[in-house]
Structure formats: structure tokens, C-alpha cells
Amino acid sequence: MNTTDKEQAPGDIEALMPWHAAGTLSRRDARRVEDALARDPELARRYALVREELTETIHLNETLGAPSAGVMEALFAKIDAEPKRRAAPSLNLGARISEFFASLSPRTLAWSASAAALAILLQAGLITGVVLNEQNGNRDFLPASAPATAPNEGAFALIRFAPQATSADVTTFLEANKLSLAGGPAPGGLYRVRIAAGKLDKDELDRRIRALQADKTVDFIATTQ
Amino acid sequence: MQTTSDEVLIARIAGGDRLAMQVLFARHHVRVYRFVLRLVRNEATAEDLISEVFLDVWRQAGRFEGRSAVSTWMLSIARFKALSALRRRSDDELDEETAEQIEDQADDPETALAKKDKGAVLRECLTKLSAEHREVIDLVYYHEKSVEEVAEITGIPEATVKTRMFYARKKMSELLKEQGVDRGWP
Numbered sequence: 001m002n003t004t005d006k007e008q009a010p011g012d013i014e015a016l017m018p019w020h021a022a023g024t025l026s027r028r029d030a031r032r033v034e035d036a037l038a039r040d041p042e043l044a045r046r047y048a049l050v051r052e053e054l055t056e057t058i059h060l061n062e063t064l065g066a067p068s069a070g071v072m073e074a075l076f077a078k079i080d081a082e083p084k085r086r087a088a089p090s091l092n093l094g095a096r097i098s099e100f101f102a103s104l105s106p107r108t109l110a111w112s113a114s115a116a117a118l119a120i121l122l123q124a125g126l127i128t129g130v131v132l133n134e135q136n137g138n139r140d141f142l143p144a145s146a147p148a149t150a151p152n153e154g155a156f157a158l159i160r161f162a163p164q165a166t167s168a169d170v171t172t173f174l175e176a177n178k179l180s181l182a183g184g185p186a187p188g189g190l191y192r193v194r195i196a197a198g199k200l201d202k203d204e205l206d207r208r209i210r211a212l213q214a215d216k217t218v219d220f221i222a223t224t225q
Numbered sequence: 226m227q228t229t230s231d232e233v234l235i236a237r238i239a240g241g242d243r244l245a246m247q248v249l250f251a252r253h254h255v256r257v258y259r260f261v262l263r264l265v266r267n268e269a270t271a272e273d274l275i276s277e278v279f280l281d282v283w284r285q286a287g288r289f290e291g292r293s294a295v296s297t298w299m300l301s302i303a304r305f306k307a308l309s310a311l312r313r314r315s316d317d318e319l320d321e322e323t324a325e326q327i328e329d330q331a332d333d334p335e336t337a338l339a340k341k342d343k344g345a346v347l348r349e350c351l352t353k354l355s356a357e358h359r360e361v362i363d364l365v366y367y368h369e370k371s372v373e374e375v376a377e378i379t380g381i382p383e384a385t386v387k388t389r390m391f392y393a394r395k396k397m398s399e400l401l402k403e404q405g406v407d408r409g410w411p
Contacts, residue, residue, distance in 0.1 A: 015387040018394070024371040046410055053394065056347040057366035067258045067272045072250060075276045076243070079283050085241050 013043065017050045155196040155205055156182060157212070160220040173217040192224060231295035239287035250279055253296060256368060257303050263363055264307040264356060274310055278303045297374045300364070304378055343406060350400035358393035365390055 013036040019025045020033040037044045161170055174180070177195070184191030195208055205223055213221050229248065237245035257278055262271040281302050289298060351362065364370045364378060375390075376383045395411050402408075 015391055018365050018390055019372060022365055022369050024365075024369055024374075049398075049408055049410060050394070052344075052347065053351075053362070053397065054366045056344050057351060057362055059344065060348045060351050061259050061263070061363065061367040064259045064262055065268075066255045067268075067275060071254070071258075071272050071276055072247075075250065075279050076247075078276065078280050079243065079246065082283070 014046065017043075017047050018054070021047070021050045021054045154194045154198060155200040155208075156224050157193055157195050157209060158220075158222050158224045159191050159193050159212075159218060161191075162217055162219040165217045169217050173215055177212060177215075179212075232291055235282075235286045235289050235291075235295055238283060239289070246279070246283055249282070249295075253299060254279065256296070257299055260300055260363060260368060261303050261307045263359055264304070265310055270310055274303065274306050277306055281306075293374065293377055296368070297370065297377055300368065300370075301378045304360075346401065346404050346406055347397070350397050350404065353400055354393060354396060357389065358396055361386065361389045362393050362397075 179193045182192045182194045234245045234249045364375045375386045
């Protein structure tokens with residue numbers, strides 16, 4: 001470390017301490033602050049002051065109370081008075097894909113990740129197209145290969161993916177087992193998947209379900225209509 | 226249990242989903258209210274303003290590009306509306322810059338809540354900071370906003386955010402000293 005660094009570093013670190021206390025620094029900056037705190041007792045003492053400020057700022061804000069229930073009523077009265085608008089299909093599609101993947105893993109997936117996941121799905125040919133049937137109010141995903149007029153043809157299962165499963169795991173699992181999403185998510189993180197284009201007899205259906213249950217990507221699976 | 230992300234809610238709201246709006250409101254309205262209240266210092270005004278903030282969210286959801294967190298976007302809207310409301314006040318015809326420099330020395334309900342231990346003195350000093358110092362401290366400590374996010378909300382460069390935070394803290398130490406609490410810094 002040169003002389004200039006020695007002169008500038010404490011000021012720089014001191015400026016970052018509030019964000020370090022709040023836990024909003026990048027990993028790299030957090031490490032820099034932690035290293036400086038470990039080396040410099042005076043800086044560590046000042047950091048204790050920052051933590052005091054943080055505690056009391058939270059305390060102060062928490063004493064400010066909350067708005068009355070009337071605010072929500074007033075807001076929704078205004079919203080109801082707004083002109084009806086048409087749903088934006090592309091946004092809803094993106095939202096549904098995003099929601100789908102967000103439910104697979106505890107990680108927060110950003111829009112870009114959702115878009116990338118969508119691209120992977122499309123490229124894999126797993127879902128050749130996703131049609132959002134806004135006209136009839138159907139909120140489910142419908143594979144384009146499934147006739148819109150007969151969405152219930154085939155054999156279906158309800159599935160919940162393992163919390164640790166990533167989008168790549170799920171993509172691979174669906175592709176390997178020739179499954180397609182037919183709906184969801186329902187409460188409990190359940191998705192409806194088509195496991196065969198036609199009806200299966202009970203033994204065959206049970207055999208498929210047992211095989212799918214054995215996959216580590218699956219947390220829960222059961223047959224459904 | 227997984228919760229629907231704010232970004233997903235915004236996309237649903239863009240499609241006119243009223244339920245998604247209720248969820249987003251329930252999730253954020255208290256924090257937005259407190260942020261606004263600390264700026265305008267009037268509960269009725271703060272309530273009116275958060276209704277306007279969320280109405281803007283409803284109207285503009287389709288234009289949200291996801292470049293920042295939804296909460297950051299909402300606080301930006303809230304700040305704009307709060308400052309606009311302050312400018313409209315008949316008894317406050319000062320320009321924004323001047324208004325932000327003024328420190329409020331008067332006791333208010335926040336101060337009335339404070340008890341005279343060290344924490345209470347610190348909280349009292351927090352209420353006596355200028356509007357711009359209060360704002361940066363709240364955004365960093367209470368709203369957990371990063372340097373970049375504070376810069377986006379307040380519309381100032383990141384370097385200025387750090388400097389403003391530093392001087393806000395320094396001012397607080399001075400106010401504490403006046404109250405008989407010497408922190409040995411700066």
C-alpha cells in the first residue's frame with residue numbers, strides 16, 4: 001500500500017460503514033470494511049457509533065405508526081374509477097415465466113434471468129410456444145402443442161419441485177421425461193404437468209409417477225385429472 | 226414459503242390485476258408512509274400522498290423496466306410527491322434547496338415520544354437534522370438502500386450520497402454534543 005492509499009483508505013472505509021452496518025454493501029466492499037475494522041481499533045469504535053445510529057433510526061421510524069385503513073379504501077376507489085385497460089400479453093407472459101422460476105428456488109431471479117430461462121426453454125424445444133389465453137380469462141400456461149379447445153386431453157400430474165432445484169434442473173427434468181407444463185402455480189407451489197398426450201391405464205400411470213418421484217428434482221408428485 | 230416477487234406483482238398490475246395491487250400495497254405501504262411522513266411531517270398529508278404514490282404505481286406499472294428494485298422505484302415516486310407537496314404548502318414558499326437546508330428545531334410528535342436515555346437523545350437529534358440529512362439517514366439505515374439506490378432515489382451522484390451521509394452523521398454528533406453526549410467523533 002502506498003502513501004496515498006494510506007491517506008485515503010480510512011476516509012473511504014469510514015464513508016462505507018453505514019452501508020456495512022445496514023448490510024447493503026457488495027461482498028467486495030464488505031470485506032474491505034471488515035478487514036479495516038479488524039486492523040483499526042479506532043475505526044471499530046466509530047463503527048459501534050454507526051450501529052447505534054442504525055438501531056435508533058429504526059426505532060424512531062417504527063414509532064411513526066402506520067396509515068389508517070381508509071388509505072387502502074381510498075386508493076382502490078380511485079383504481080376502480082380508472083378506465084379498464086387491456087392486459088399486456090408480453091408482460092403477463094414474462095411475469096408468469098418469472099413467477100414459475102421464482103417458485104423453484106429460494107433465489108430471487110431477476111427479470112433478465114427469467115428471460116434467459118424462457119430462452120432456454122424455447123431453445124430446448126420443450127415448450128414450443130406458450131399461449132396466454134387472456135380472452136377467456138384462463139390464467140394457466142398452455143403449451144402451444146395442446147389444442148386450446150381441449151386442454152384436458154392426456155394424462156396429468158400435480159408436481160412440486162424440490163426447493164433446491166434450479167431452473168436448469170427443472171428444464172432438464174421436463175425435457176428428459178417429455179413433460180410439459182399445463183398449469184400453475186397453485187397454492188403450495190404445485191404445477192400441473194402433462195405426462196402423456198393420451199390417456200394412460202392406471203398401472204402405466206402409477207409406473208410413470210413412481211419413476212418421476214424418484215428424481216431428485218421432484219419434491220412431490222401425484223396424479224390428477 | 227415462497228412469496229411472489231415485487232417484479233412479478235408489478236407485471237401483474239400492468240395487466241390490471243387488482244389482487245396483485247393489494248399484495249404490493251400490503252407489503253410496502255407502511256414503509257412508504259413512514260418515508261413520506263418523515264419528509265412532510267403531517268400524517269394526513271402523508272396518507273394522501275401514499276394513496277397518490279400507489280395510484281401512480283397502478284398507472285405506470287407497464288412502464289416499469291426493472292432496472293431498480295420496485296421499492297426503490299416507489300420511494301423515488303414518493304419523494305417526488307412529498308417534495309411537490311412541500312412546495313405547494315402555502316406557508317412554505319421556499320424553494321426546495323432552501324427548505325432542505327433548514328433544520329427543524331421545534332419539538333414534534335416524534336420528539337414527544339422520546340425519553341431521556343442516550344437512545345432517546347439520539348432519536349431526538351435524528352428529528353432535528355435537516356430534511357436532506359434525515360432523508361439520507363432513513364434511506365440507508367431504515368429503508369436499507371445501497372449507495373446506488375440512494376443516488377437513484379435522490380437524484381444525486383453516488384459520491385455525493387456518501388458525502389451527504391458522512392455529514393449527516395457528523396451533524397448528528399454535533400447535535401448530540403449540544404445535548405451533553407460526546408461521542409468522541411468527529
